[in-house]
Amino acid sequence: MPELPEAEVAARQLREQIVGSLVNDYWLGREDIVREGLFLLQWFRGARITGVERRGKSVIIAFLRAKQTKFLAAELGMTGLLLFRKAPTKYPQHTHFVLHLEGGGESEIRYWNPRRFGRLSLLDQAGLDQYTSRRFGPDPLVMGPMQFVRLLSSTRRRLKPLLMHQQAIAGIGNIYANEILFRARLHPDQAANQVEEKAAMRLYEIMGDVLREAINLGGSSVRDYFAPDGTEGQYKRRHLVYAKSGNTCPNGCGAVIKRSVGERSSFYCPRCQRIRSPRFD
Numbered sequence: 001m002p003e004l005p006e007a008e009v010a011a012r013q014l015r016e017q018i019v020g021s022l023v024n025d026y027w028l029g030r031e032d033i034v035r036e037g038l039f040l041l042q043w044f045r046g047a048r049i050t051g052v053e054r055r056g057k058s059v060i061i062a063f064l065r066a067k068q069t070k071f072l073a074a075e076l077g078m079t080g081l082l083l084f085r086k087a088p089t090k091y092p093q094h095t096h097f098v099l100h101l102e103g104g105g106e107s108e109i110r111y112w113n114p115r116r117f118g119r120l121s122l123l124d125q126a127g128l129d130q131y132t133s134r135r136f137g138p139d140p141l142v143m144g145p146m147q148f149v150r151l152l153s154s155t156r157r158r159l160k161p162l163l164m165h166q167q168a169i170a171g172i173g174n175i176y177a178n179e180i181l182f183r184a185r186l187h188p189d190q191a192a193n194q195v196e197e198k199a200a201m202r203l204y205e206i207m208g209d210v211l212r213e214a215i216n217l218g219g220s221s222v223r224d225y226f227a228p229d230g231t232e233g234q235y236k237r238r239h240l241v242y243a244k245s246g247n248t249c250p251n252g253c254g255a256v257i258k259r260s261v262g263e264r265s266s267f268y269c270p271r272c273q274r275i276r277s278p279r280f281d
Contacts, residue, residue, distance in 0.1 A: 005214035007058065010081075013084075014082065017106045018061075018104045023101060025045060029097065034119065040070060040124075047064060054171075055073075080112070081111075084109065089112060137168045141208060160178070160264075163207075187274060241267040241269070245257050245258060
């Protein structure tokens with residue numbers, strides 16, 4: 001479930017508490033949680049944390065040791081969390097990796113992931129460059145409006161799958177794609193290249209507004225999401241359509257929120273979010 005806002009919240013809390021900390025030990029519960037770079041693991045003992053950033057839905061932690069920099073990339077996937085020691089953990093058997101730290105604000109970082117759709121990668125700079133280039137398209141909080149408009153005009157892909165396609169736009173998942181499209185009054189199945197430029201610009205602005213508001217409110221705690229300090233994200237209180245099928249449309253149009261059947265459910269108002277046919281002048 002963690003998407004861009006939840007990963008950003010995690011990165012900010014980690015940056016505040018662990019930059020400058022020294023890794024004095026680690027614990028690995030199962031080797032298959034490391035997607036690549038397992039042979040590098042011992043290098044991290046004695047390394048100092050120099051930075052934390054987010055890329056897409058992943059959190060990247062930088063380490064320095066003997067004038068070399070290496071990275072731990074944590075994919076949050078559908079159920080992955082990075083937690084401090086004090087954070088309550090349901091089902092502790094799903095904690096698969098722990099970094100023991102000294103000299104900072106927290107003594108541990110725990111990687112908890114019950115379904116294991118996400119993994120850890122241990123990388124040098126070249127490995128990190130390859131990791132990010134093959135996984136992530138432009139960040140929606142960084143890409144410019146005309147870059148976004150050109151992306152939509154270049155493909156017949158449906159809007160919701162496009163917003164969720166990580167190599168096209170990095171970080172948006174099912175929750176925020178539904179919320180963004182409802183606020184923009186665009187149908188999830190609308191062909192991207194049939195969205196007029198004015199509507200595409202509105203979609204771009206709403207996308208940024210929703211993601212920034214969600215970050216400011218700590219993300220959305222649905223199912224098992226918690227921030228590293230154990231707090232719940234409050235943006236779930238602002239959800240208008242996600243998981244609200246059968247409710248009356250919050251726009252007051254009188255229609256009922258529908259849920260589509262598919263791999264990833266779409267929640268939308270059939271009256272406010274109609275598929276629009278292309279216009280021919």
